[in-house]
Amino acid sequence: MQNLRRKVYMTAGYNTVSLGTGRSEFNPRKPRPGLEHYIREAGQGTLKQIGGAAHVDEGTIGNFMAPRFNRQGHLAGLIPMIDEGLQWKPCTRTEGACASGALALTAAIRSILSETSDVVLTIGVEVQNSMKAVYGADVLAGAGWYQKRKNGHAYFFPGQFSDRAGAYYQKYGMERARKGMGRWFRNAVENARLCPTAQEYENKVPDLEALYHKMKINGAVFVDHLNVLDCSKVSDAASGIAIMSEEGLKRCGIDPRDAVEVISWAQVERNLTSDPPDLTELTTIKKAAHRALEGAGITINDLATIEIHDCFSIAAVLTMEALGFAVPGEGADFIAAGHTARDGRIPVNTTGGLIGWGHPTGGTGVHQAVTIWEQLTGKAGAAQINIPADKPYGMTINMGGDDVTVVAIVYKRGC
Amino acid sequence: MNYEERLSNVSVLGAAGKMGSGILLLTAVEMADLSLKPENRGKQFVLNAIDVSPAGLEGLMRYLRVQVRKLAEKKTVFLRKLYADREDLVENGEIIDEYVFDVMNIVRPVTTLESAFDSQLIFEAVIENQELKIRMFSRIAQNNPHQPWFFTNTSSIPIHLLEEGAGIEGRIIGFHFYNPPAVQRLVELITTGRTGAELVDFAHHYAKNLKKVVVPSNDVAGFIGNGHFMRDSLHAIREVERLSKEMKPVEALYVVNKVSQDFLVRPMGIFQLIDYVGVDVVQFIMKVMNPHIPGEELHSDLLDRMIGLGVKGGQYPDGSQKDGFLKYEKGKIVAVYDTDKKDYIPVDTFRSKVDQYLGPLPESFKPWKTVNFSRDGKDQMLEAYFGDLNGMDTPGAILARRYNARSNEIGKKLVEDRVARSAEDVNTVMLTGFYHAYGPINEYLK
Incomplete structure (x- = not known):
């Protein structure tokens, strides 16, 4: 167990709607809110809960590819736009592909720990529906090594995880794997139906697993081992959260019970230019998660809920194995048995995760933290799960690229 | 080469x-x-x-x-x-x-x-x-x-x-x-x-x-597609003329259009289809075909009258419908053309009366879109629906049966006249070229 030199809390989470296909207000032919709208809404949503911008010392913002999706760089400069009270305060933008959001969290955590700030406003944002998926795939491919783009798949990242799925099917059996992945899709949508901001909130399909298994895999138009229901959504969304020291909580008048304490965190990087050591293992996630658990002095049995990075259903299967909930080859069986459902042994992605709630790439890490904060403090509304007294911990795992940048954070309700 | x-x-x-x-x-x-x-x-x-x-x-x-x-x-x-x-x-x-x-x-x-x-x-x-x-x-x-x-x-x-x-x-x-x-x-x-x-x-x-x-x-003027469409249109026009003895012509036209769309589960009513293709184009195709089809008169005075009045239908460059027999607002039919008054009569002024005359659709009715794009069970849906329609004696059901019988007759004649090689070919043309949910040569309606 490793003690942080200072207590770090997160509170005042806020999510915008995750806009994209699935939401009835989404119309690709009509103009939609831009980057500024999402940053402002999420930022103000958090500021309102902490007594305003005057309490804030610093801002961090996680974003992956606004320079290409929205032709806008320099996102730190959009933080003072949220509120006049943020003008002239230090702000930083972080980028680590789809882990950009979690890097904004760790940048804030570091600032609290180094005692340069007591209250940090952290935003995660991505607005991706600005282009069609076929061009968006080019942008997202930036999370891989550019030298591999030419020989990569048209849908580069679905292609990467399709290769992982293919290797998994070959090693452990396709039917068995697809059964678990189909159940994963069902859990994601069922959880999203309980969260009004989720992209799949309005999904009314009665038999989700039947829909999943009916949809054929077609490599001629998509990838060889996944269908579109295996994939996370293309989303426009932002999330905001405040990261504070004990002094910060006092300054904002926030009861620690309305906050979660960051017990431990780990950030791990893998060489982007090398291939994953094993296609059927998420090695970086394994390292990060175990370091974080070790740092917290707990095991997976102490976790009440986790938010994992299910950019593709196969990533969920591999993450459950990497965490140790199932031995290699049995992650899909574990999911198929219902153990990750909201009433299962370990409720995972309780508001839908990346497949059900949505995946605003650079914003996802912050959204995961907001969900854990909601669940551990009893603010999750219809999506609320039971947090057993003997399992008071939550965890988030945010992944950038193909298991390249990973941040794992362990949380517990403040007291 | x-x-x-x-x-x-x-x-x-x-x-x-x-x-x-x-x-x-x-x-x-x-x-x-x-x-x-x-x-x-x-x-x-x-x-x-x-x-x-x-x-x-x-x-x-x-x-x-x-x-x-x-x-x-x-x-x-x-x-x-x-x-x-x-x-x-x-x-x-x-x-x-x-x-x-x-x-x-x-x-x-x-x-x-x-x-x-x-x-x-x-x-x-x-x-x-x-x-x-x-x-x-x-x-x-x-x-x-x-x-x-x-x-x-x-x-x-x-x-x-x-x-x-x-x-x-x-x-x-x-x-x-x-x-x-x-x-x-x-x-x-x-x-x-x-x-x-x-x-x-x-x-x-x-x-x-x-x-x-x-x-x-086979090389017979109009081939299969227009061979069916032109005769189908003429049947519709004759039905309008027949019904005009007991109701206003605009009401009769609305009736036949609704029967051919809703009651027969087609993608659009026959007069909307004529408008979509163009009243002038339909008139022209009949004119081209007519000399080559002995024993039949492929001609309509009503079409001539419409063209004479400058009402032509067709489409705008973006594919949206121009007004013809019917007037459209945001793709919906809002009025019917009256050739005597030389103006459109709003559907709202007679819709409820005419719908009452036609009688209700069977409860098993599902619109064309639902039926046609149903992944499975299209046949069962159609069988159940037409089964119910067969048991009804409302003017709507009777008109639908008459209409389907004529469509069936046209289809069979195309095979008999050796324009088409088989009933299946006739049905394929109507299914793929006209997006019908079922072919004209069917056993659904008795």
């Missing part, structure tokens, strides 16, 4: 028209895909887009650029393989841009017929005018040393008349696309007694590459 060589120099006549532009798009893409095969690198492929209208050609090039991009976006997985050896093209966006350029680069927009003198293949999609078609074919035949093949898109003129008139025996085939060609999967293939086997094989190969469903039709 192999398939690639035949497609190395092609001309489309009437390229800027609705049908011509679609044919040009599909052919340009097919030719570009051939030109990009490694074995064809360095070979030249030329597609002449010939039209009398410079403004039309300008619009055509814009249309092409947009449509080729859309197609490219859908087949990016394939295109990445096609350009695998081009190291300068890395992202999907770069590959799509290059492909759009490569397709456009094949097309030569021109206003002179002379460009067709070098072509091995001629697609014709000009207006339905026998003399004009013959004149163009003759000129090309006389000046083109390559013995080109002629693909005509005529929907009504017997092919053998064009063949004889232009002196191109054995070198012409009817290749009738449906509107819009880039979307509709049906092609009616019409041979004359003399059409060469090699030409027929090529036509099938080309259709297959374009992913079209080919239905062979």
